[in-house]
Amino acid sequence: MAAHGLISHSSFLSSFKGRAPADARRLSRPVDVCSGLSVRRFYQKWREDLVWRTSRGAPLDIRANSLAHVVENNAPTLADPIGPQAVLDKLEVDLVTEADLKENDIRRTRRTKMCCTIGPACCSYEQLEALAKGGMNIARINMCHGTRMWHKNVIQNIRHLNSIERYCVAIMMDTEGSEIHMGDLGGKSSARAEDGEEWIFTVRQFVGPPPSRTIQVNYQGFAEDLKVGDEVVVDGGLVRFDVIEIIGPDVRCRCTDPGLLLPRASLSFFRDGQLLQERSAVLPTLSSKDWLDIDFGIAEGVDFIAVSYVKSPEVIKHLKSYIASRCTDRSIGVFAKIEAIDSLNCTGSIIRVADGAMVARGDLGAQIPLELVPSVQQNIIDLCRSLNKPVMVASQLLESMIEYPIPTRAEVADVAEAVRQRADVLMLSGESAMGLFPDKSVEVLRNVSLRIEHICREEKSKSLKPLPELSTALPERISEQVCNAAAEMANNLRADAIFVYTREGHMASLLSRNRPDCPIFAFTEAPDVRLRLNMLWGLIPVRMDFSEDVGSNLRRTFSVLKARGLMKAGDLVIAVSENIVPCDQAAMLQSIQVRRVP
Numbered sequence: 001m002a003a004h005g006l007i008s009h010s011s012f013l014s015s016f017k018g019r020a021p022a023d024a025r026r027l028s029r030p031v032d033v034c035s036g037l038s039v040r041r042f043y044q045k046w047r048e049d050l051v052w053r054t055s056r057g058a059p060l061d062i063r064a065n066s067l068a069h070v071v072e073n074n075a076p077t078l079a080d081p082i083g084p085q086a087v088l089d090k091l092e093v094d095l096v097t098e099a100d101l102k103e104n105d106i107r108r109t110r111r112t113k114m115c116c117t118i119g120p121a122c123c124s125y126e127q128l129e130a131l132a133k134g135g136m137n138i139a140r141i142n143m144c145h146g147t148r149m150w151h152k153n154v155i156q157n158i159r160h161l162n163s164i165e166r167y168c169v170a171i172m173m174d175t176e177g178s179e180i181h182m183g184d185l186g187g188k189s190s191a192r193a194e195d196g197e198e199w200i201f202t203v204r205q206f207v208g209p210p211p212s213r214t215i216q217v218n219y220q221g222f223a224e225d226l227k228v229g230d231e232v233v234v235d236g237g238l239v240r241f242d243v244i245e246i247i248g249p250d251v252r253c254r255c256t257d258p259g260l261l262l263p264r265a266s267l268s269f270f271r272d273g274q275l276l277q278e279r280s281a282v283l284p285t286l287s288s289k290d291w292l293d294i295d296f297g298i299a300e301g302v303d304f305i306a307v308s309y310v311k312s313p314e315v316i317k318h319l320k321s322y323i324a325s326r327c328t329d330r331s332i333g334v335f336a337k338i339e340a341i342d343s344l345n346c347t348g349s350i351i352r353v354a355d356g357a358m359v360a361r362g363d364l365g366a367q368i369p370l371e372l373v374p375s376v377q378q379n380i381i382d383l384c385r386s387l388n389k390p391v392m393v394a395s396q397l398l399e400s401m402i403e404y405p406i407p408t409r410a411e412v413a414d415v416a417e418a419v420r421q422r423a424d425v426l427m428l429s430g431e432s433a434m435g436l437f438p439d440k441s442v443e444v445l446r447n448v449s450l451r452i453e454h455i456c457r458e459e460k461s462k463s464l465k466p467l468p469e470l471s472t473a474l475p476e477r478i479s480e481q482v483c484n485a486a487a488e489m490a491n492n493l494r495a496d497a498i499f500v501y502t503r504e505g506h507m508a509s510l511l512s513r514n515r516p517d518c519p520i521f522a523f524t525e526a527p528d529v530r531l532r533l534n535m536l537w538g539l540i541p542v543r544m545d546f547s548e549d550v551g552s553n554l555r556r557t558f559s560v561l562k563a564r565g566l567m568k569a570g571d572l573v574i575a576v577s578e579n580i581v582p583c584d585q586a587a588m589l590q591s592i593q594v595r596r597v598p
């Protein structure tokens with residue numbers, strides 16, 4: 001290949017035989033130019049990759065360096081590639097879906113989405129890539145733990161995976177919220193409390209590690225709130241203490257249920273068997289630290305913010321208008337975590353104003369009796385589906401896999417139940433963040449989802465409740481009816497896929513809400529909308545540039561998907577179109593078309 005001046009695309013490509021050279025492949029995964037990257041994009045990504053790796057001190061070998069040289073000297077002078085490649089370039093399908101569609105029947109793709117909490121066990125570039133390859137749709141960063149620098153690094157890694165390796169992983173930031181929790185145990189990974197031992201809980205600050213059997217508490221008012229005889233419960237019941245004396249800021253306790261104390265474990269307080277709220281009930285849902293974290297999330301371009309300990313709709317409304325004022329070029333989905341006891345009498349009004357909800361079973365189980373958690377889960381999932389909001393089920397899905405390579409039978413049954421309930425997203429916490437088997441945990445979620453989804457389709461499961469009508473205004477009612485009808489047609493005709501062309505994702509969500517038997521390809525122009533569609537059940541988000549009319553979008557989509565081996569001639573498609581081109585307005589509001597791939 002020429003090292004200077006203008007090189008032809010064909011000589012550049014033939015020197016790679018469509019792939020990157022073997023040793024450079026180690027630095028940048030195979031770039032298959034035949035599967036959707038134009039030559040120019042290929043150069044551009046290659047250069048981004050090199051710059052990124054150089055900035056982290058990753059070794060570059062001679063060939064990569066000379067490549068960098070070629071790229072630096074030639075890329076800007078290259079003209080736009082023309083020919084079939086330019087067409088392929090127009091459709092951005094993620095790597096995992098692409099492989100899945102090439103290998104498996106289109107109707108067998110996974111519909112339930114997966115979210116992994118990122119922690120020390122999975123934060124390196126390679127570990128994150130393994131999770132993405134395993135099918136992680138959303139990465140969750142929990143601002144309770146780690147520094148902003150640490151989280152920033154995770155976000156950069158994921159963005160890099162998306163842009164260079166063609167994954168499509170969205171990022172959700174979870175706020176710390178008004179949770180009352182212990183300090184970080186002075187750097188120790190855990191501490192054991194034995195039966196009958198005396199421990200001090202205190203709001204004192206220590207320089208260096210706290211004295212032995214002393215636990216720091218983050219909530220200033222806690223000593224005033226407590227009385228002798230109250231119970232201090234760690235992590236929803238893993239360890240319990242009775243309060244035996246209160247001396248100023250120190251609360252002396254005796255351990256009644258021994259166990260392991262983990263750094264920053266959550267604390268709750270009980271009096272005569274009832275959850276004690278006192279002043280903790282008026283703690284703000286978003287603290288000043290949370291607002292700084294939110295600014296950080298906006299600056300780093302996260303796709304979702306999950307708000308911990310939501311108690312009323314106001315905080316969600318406030319956050320949404322704050323985001324709208326700060327972030328004019330794109331939007332961020334705001335999710336309400338249902339975990340505070342106060343949220344349970346106003347879940348409807350909270351979820352109505354939020355962009356989605358999370359059943360945060362960990363803290364929820366410390367606030368209400370455990371035996372009530374399953375019915376709250378079912379109710380919230382049903383409520384979210386009727387209100388057309390995505391819903392996540394979180395905490396302890398595969399808890400034993402923090403330590404063991406296989407789950408318990410009970411855990412598999414729990415995951416299966418959430419899949420049967422048609423939750424949009426299953427979330428891993430400690431299993432991925434600090435467990436020994438993050439990849440295997442993702443694999444279990446994936447396998448259980450695929451199996452149960454298949455069984456539900458075979459059973460023609462009638463377990464889904466009928467959908468109430470969502471909207472009252474005519475334009476919205478039309479969209480809703482079009483989507484309901486399209487989903488029903490797809491089921492009755494045993495269609496292979498539903499296609500939807502959508503700007504903001506609204507029609508896509510209305511289709512997903514029906515939980516149809518076939519997958520839904522959601523085509524959209526905006527990269528941020530594509531990432532947000534990751535939250536929705538059964539959607540395969542694809543980015544493309546729309547052309548003038550519905551017909552040519554369809555033709556182009558068919559030919560590209562067929563050329564890439566993702567669909568085949570004869571596949572039956574129900575295509576739904578939003579009013580994506582304003583000039584169509586007068587002629588047609590919306591359409592459903594039934595097509596075979598030519």
Ligand SMILES: Nc1ncnc2c1ncn2[C@@H]1O[C@H](COP(=O)(O)OP(=O)(O)OP(=O)(O)O)[C@@H](O)[C@H]1O
Pocket residue numbers: 117118119120142144145146174262264308362363429430433434
């Ligand atoms: N960024 C991180 N750095 C270090 N440890 C982490 C990080 N994120 C999560 N972890 C570990 O993984 C565990 C489970 O994560 P998870 O996000 O569910 O936290 P949590 O403390 O249970 O709080 P929450 O109620 O907000 O979920 C945590 O208790 C913590 O030990």
Ligand SMILES: CC(=O)C(=O)O
Pocket residue numbers: 308337339359360361362363364394395429
């Ligand atoms: C996820 C979370 O915050 C919980 O389960 O408590």
Ligand SMILES: [K+]
Pocket residue numbers: 142143144174175176177308
């Ligand atoms: K949190």
Ligand SMILES: [Mg+2]
Pocket residue numbers: 308339360362363
């Ligand atoms: Mg929680």
